[in-house]
Amino acid sequence: MSQHWWRDAVIYQVYPRSFADANGDGMGDLEGIRSRIPYLAKLGVDAIWLSPFFASPQNDAGYDVSDYRAIEPRFGDLDDFDRMLADAHAAGIRLIADIVPNHTSSEHVWFKAALAAAPGSPERARYHFRDVNPELPDSPPNNWQSIFGGPAWSKTEDGKQWYLHLFDSTQPDLNWENPEVHEEFKSILRFWLDRGVDGFRIDVAHGMVKAPGLPDTGGDGTIEMIGTTQAPFFDQDGVHDIYRTWRPIIEEYEGDRIFVAEAWTDSAERRSLYLRPDELHQAFNFDLVLAPFQAADFRKAIDDEIANNAGVGAPCTWVLSNHDVQRHVTRYGGGETGLRRAKAATQLLLSLPGVVYVYQGEELGLNEVLDLPAEVREDPTFFRTNGEQIGRDGCRVPLPWTREGSSLGFGTNGAWLPQPADWSELSVEAEDGVEGSTLEFYRKAIALRRANKATGLTWLQDPGDNAFAFDNGAVVVVTNFGDESVPVERYGTEILLASAPLDNGTLPGGATVWFAK
Template identity: 50%
Template structure:
């Protein structure tokens, strides 16, 4: 175990995750994503905070989650919802204090809930001290070497250094202004101009992030989610994107081979600590072999499975995705992760009710029609399908309530994706609307002040979707999630890592887990007969019609059977 001059903090961190804990907890964990700003308001100002999360920990315990993943909670100008980090060793004052975060980690652990934090290695805020020092320094200075400052092309340097494309659409370079008012160098940002990219070839950048990891591990966090994990390393030659294909590992700024050395170093840091502390990567890659490299035994423990999340409501598409995911993970022994949405993605209730039920950022538009009733029915079935698969499961806050995507007025939208699309893309704020807890009108018990406006407006028709209303309804989405997570925890078959496909029809996804448990999802337009079984364990549709001989599973439904 590592030593530290900060013995009090280290002792606290060591107690936080005892070495006697299950070292494989992460392989089948249910992890709940908390977007702090929109989870619960503990001080009545309309913005979610850590006090609100602490007050609602019993809700998460009752729901049945094993860990909480927090989106960035650090000080930030909020140019991109907190992913423009100004200081990694503190908490944004809108959310609380560092002491509150430390107490939250301990409070959650006392309930058996671990904490995972978000680290954003690709970039920092333009208000970060490092970048402010770089702007104040001369070209070629040590301060600028931590970033990607570069002269422009053309006679006067008026053209951007490369033609790289931003993840948020728009330009990837912004020109600086010299102290005398003349145009200066350009700096790289794959996201917004307020998020300058770090130069991971620089030793300061590597040391700083390893120190940040230790700072939070000392405070008891059980894991780190790595944002945009395939992006940080760039080709120092800054070659243009010419439309040609690149040999694996040689793309100018995506999935470069040098990344793996960085994550092996991070893994060594985590392995210094008692208990199993995990690395979870946000890795958007189509190449299965390249994806699997991040999950080798000395790198990340798991990575998000976005392929499953983006599939349309189709038995063929979903089975292909599930099978491909399992095949990708099998050679390296890493568990798969299953997630239906997150803070960037259109909510399942809305997505599955659309004619095109697949997800792609490029297709988001205002006014896209959706059938909420159909979408809700399918989202219930999808939740049970995901919960039945081997591996870990992520739940984005509010999905357990069946919240729809909110089409917000343009004057309240904050997401940079909306503005950089020229107003065509509604952005991601529609899935970030504050949660409804109780009551019949906004703010639905979100905070202490019944009249305080939430930072994003809530719809007026959410009374039946509140936690309080659904807790009293045995047929609600919340009740279904609780029942599914309870069975997942208690049924040894659902903790088994094996899956055996069953052939029950072209529109049916069916598989056996363990010895006696079958999950069956009907994605077709007509009912499908149930296979021989002893009893129905749980269904996304009313079970009364399934408890008779010769019963059939309705369309857009999932059932778990004991066979």
């Protein structure tokens, strides 16, 4: 099998509204991203995954798309996109766009036409509309609950029909039993492939097909997006038929372009089905996002991913943080402990065979911002649960680039979410070129990974009860998940990189070391 770039890449997620603001309106934009391409090149990443930048009312931060072929004006225009893509390519960085095929915005021309048309019309057939039962006018068609809280059904203004939205009420689900929907998305894919994108991350890749008859779920109908519970609207076998029609399209284009699935499944085995040779190229493995910082949990997730993906010839895909989950510095305890463990986990991931995704700001050691005031929050989860769930804004706070300024260098006139004051010392300016900083650690780890590519994984004798060691074909890796130091002299003498200093041949708790073979 030929070696494709996407089999061992380091891919950096850019969240457009929070990366860099070039025009001073407090919101990140494409020109801001373009201005920071040199930073990403120096970090050493192979590609950018760019979260949605399409025209959108921004009720769900761009995952509510009103026009799939236009740029959100707050981010720029198509010319800005073309310049950004050209600069990325010139720097040797590919770009993966984020496509949203499960639902549109309620401002999309299709949904506006549906609301203007009669029940049973072709316009309404593009979505999931159901008649209101006059005997039970307040009872939705089934018990499905929105991922963001509350019912997954809302009534039309005339009260005659319900429409389905697995997310916010401004995000109506498309009906993928309708051939028009299929043809539209094939056209959208070609539009962006023609423009030069190197692939697509597919949002809610497991959610487009619903079980026949839209049956109730078990219990009260509540299903978490970030979880592994099977549901009649998630991970239905019919989604695979869609991807078998998409794969030939992307293969028409030169440049080794790819599809990446955001597919939450109940097992690594189910996830690997998305990766069969005639479907998608990668699927995020979220097991380590859900796992506690413990050796047994990490080892099981690693073994399951490698075994199942080997069966379909697909690369493993590793991730610790993204725009939907609490940053792993905070998940691992916060403060110095959380940062130490986060660096250890990152170094571990960078030594595994496969692809590693880095979420913007983790290379600075950023923590989750837990104390954002209610008046600045924008995540629909916060509002649909009346504040019971604080939502995802805390991992989306704009990046700090400088020690000073109204938004620490993010822009010139504040930021759409306020940054903590102590992020001044976590800024790029504060960490750039500073020995021992998290930024320099990431740069060195990514460079060493490139020079010492993993070819497999062989477990070695464990150094302790909550530690493990393995040979990846290029280096020997030891990670200590415990609190006590463990002896590691028998694994090697030449240290290539350690996330924390060793002491007389022992690896401290919450640390990873790479030994030359």
